[in-house]
Amino acid sequence: MALQENKSSEKTNSSGVTKKFWLRYLFDNFNTLPFISALVVAYKYVEIAVVSILMDYFNDSTEANQRIAAIVTNLQDGLSSLFVVIVSLISEAYTGYYTMITFCTAVSIEGLMLLWTSASSTKPSTFRAVYGAIFFLALGASGQKLLENFFEYQLGEKIKARHGSEAVRSGSTENKKEQDFTDKVIIKTWLYGPFVVGYVITICFAFINIDIHTTYEHWFRFAALLMGGTFMLFLVGSEWYSREKLPIESNLHKIYRIFKAALRKRHEKYPTSPSRYYWKDSKRDDSYEYHEGVRLLPRVPRLFRWLDKAAILEAEDSTVSLELQEKNEKLCTVKEVRDVKSLVPMFYLCFAFFGYSLLLATESTFFVSQASNMRAHFTTNNNDISILVLIMEATSDVSQFICFLIGRAFRHFTKFSCFDNVCNKKAAIARIGFGMVCAIICSLMAWRVEVGRLNVSKQMEYWDGRNSTVALVPQFSVLGISKGLVEGGIQNLFHGHVVKSMWSFDDAYEKLVIGSGKLMIIPLVLCIPSWFGDTLNSSRLDKFYLMLGILNAAFLLVFCYYSFRYAYKDVLPQDDPAVEDENVDFVSQSSVEIESKNHNTDTD
Structure with missing residues (x-):
């Protein structure tokens, strides 16, 4: 009887601590989180409102044709993915995240200022600054993922400090399980909070009624000032940040x-x-x-x-x-x-995502070109491109968050330990497969929209809904769902197949998969001029989108073959990397405790 009362008391105390933890968490961590989250907001705004409209800016501000603008934009995207790989490896081995984030943010501000300068002047010589801005933005964008990881690390450290001597976790197994579930949900909720703020800022600025001829100047100036201000806040809060310890050997x-x-x-x-x-x-x-x-x-x-x-x-x-x-x-x-x-089979899987990466390369180029040549529906100042990209990013984040909640809830409420390493691999493969199906659907949607747009353009019937940007909402939405499923699934599959000591390569691997298609589309644009003309109406993007649908269907079969061939073979049960979370906590990837643990135990 006394034992039951003690258990009941422990459960009540744990529940009470959890509720207070939720309500007072913002105030208890005011010295850290707002400074980091403000910079996350700025990065998200720049991603949606600046990087997404570069294709349209090149077309409107230069005499270059659509093909040249697409090549320059894809070069910027490809370099950005390549720089993420380099920067993440350097930060993991030598500098740490804070130093590299500071460097990347300063470079991003310089790129935004160069864009602002090029947009505010009518001199051709001044516009050449945009080529320097492309390089700086590509390098600076690599700090966005590092900043998100650093934000998760700070949250994890605050949670560990608040738990103190593990008084809450020292109770029953159910209490530990409930607390772990709460901790993970808190971290993910806090991470998506700045994303929502960035979306709100983009919507508000998109509906400001400004002159169309000064739109780019206003976008770039506001982005430069916003990132500069939040960067100063980030530096101010550096005194209270917890610095991660670098491993003995990278x-x-x-x-x-x-x-x-x-x-x-x-x-x-x-x-x-x-x-x-x-x-x-x-x-x-x-x-x-x-x-x-x-x-x-x-x-x-x-x-x-x-x-x-x-x-x-x-x-x-x-x-x-x-x-x-x-x-x-x-x-x-x-x-x-x-x-x-254990890394080798994952790099073989890179070939299976080639069609998907080609589709992502069209999102910032030919999808944008479609939107700029169609009648604006959401705004009166031709800012529909940012709205469409916002819809895509929002659906991507929502799909990732829903998958995270489903995975965490299944682990939390199930009474059986069926979610072992093999089950995690199967779940990741199913998630990626469904995401690649969405990529096929997106390609076919874009094909149908482009066929209708070409027919309307020939007939000059601009009142038709097929020539309005509202027709692009389905393909942007499905592309966002595909991104959320595939990219999150790639991370889960990486964690399920690669040993824990190598998990620091997950971000680099994901960007390597995506960046390959963004660079490979450049020779494709140069070699097939009949598909990619100087203008949108002289192009045959409908054939290109149809080819993307067929390619994604073919590479879906390739993915199934490689994943099932190497996902389960020769993996010893006692050496399986115990995947505790679909999105591994950043603390487990960078702390020396995990590094030393990997040297003392056999995990594979």
Whole structure:
């Protein structure tokens, strides 16, 4: 009886703390969160209101044709994705997130000021500043994802500090589960709060009745002032930020060591016994026989199987100790080799997203060109492009948040531990597959809209609804759903297949997948001038959109083949990376505690 009363009291106290935690969280963390969230708002506004209209700005401000404008815009998008990969690797290994965010934001402000200068002057020589702005904006945009990760890290640190000595978590398992569920929902809710504010600012500014000839100048000036002001707030709050600790060795250097050691031993034969590998503290049953030698799990395509040689021991009569060989980067442990090999199948999956990345490349180019050549419906000053992009971003964020809530709620309320690593992989594959189906639907919608628009343009019947921007709402909305499902699913699949010590590559991998199509569409535009003419009406984008639908359908089959071929094979249950969350907490990716844990346990 007393035990029941104690449990009831613990549950009541836990519930009471949770309610107070929700109500007072804003005030207790005023010294940190508003400064970071303000800069998140500025980045979101620049993404929607500035980057999205660059294609239209190039067409209106220069004598360049649509093809040149599309190439320049896709070059900016592709460079932005490439810079995200570089910046994330540098911040993870050397500088930390705060330093790199400061650098990227300063570069973004410089790019916005150059755009403001080019839009406020009629001199052709002044407009050349826009090419410098493209580079600065591409580099500065890489700080947006770092800032979101840094925001999640600060929230996680505040939650850990508030829990203190784990008094709330020391109760029953149900209380721990409920608190974990609450913590994750709080973090995601706070992250999406600045997004909503950025959407509201974009809507308000889009409906301001200003002269169409000064629209770009006003957009760029407001964006530069907004980001400059929020950047100053971000610097003011730096005194209270929690700084993440850098790992002893970066994952990029670990990959370099393994490739270096494997190349050095490339002529050696595979051993016939598992004992000829440098297991160190790893289990010796993580191998398989192939032809006349023993290989290490997991199985990877033939092109990367030679990485196993990095863990082959030297001759038995060698006078150099194993520890010294490892220190001199001539020998790697089996666990390190397996960690790096877990990345290989994910990079093979990059080819399956080629059609999807091509569709994303059209969002900021030819979708924008369509909107600028159709009658405005939402605003009276031709700001419908920003409204359409806002609809796409909002549907993307909502779909991601709904998937997160469904996954967290299923884990929270289910009584069975069925959501193991394999179940997470299946859920991620299903999510990506449905997102790629939405990409096919979006391509077919764009094809039908463009066919109708071309017919209306020939007949000069501008009263027809097919020549209004309202006809573009379905394809932008479906594209947003596709982005939310595919990009979130890619992260989940990455976390389910790659070992936890390599999870810091998830952002770089996602941007690498997306950026490849944005760069590959450039030679496509140059090689098929009949599809991509100097103007929209002289182009045949309907054929291009139809081709995108067929490509996405074909690559959906490729994705199914590769994912099912490498998602479940040779993954040992005891070594599975226990995926605790569909969107892993940023703390688990960057803290030294996790890094040290990965060196003391076998996770694969």
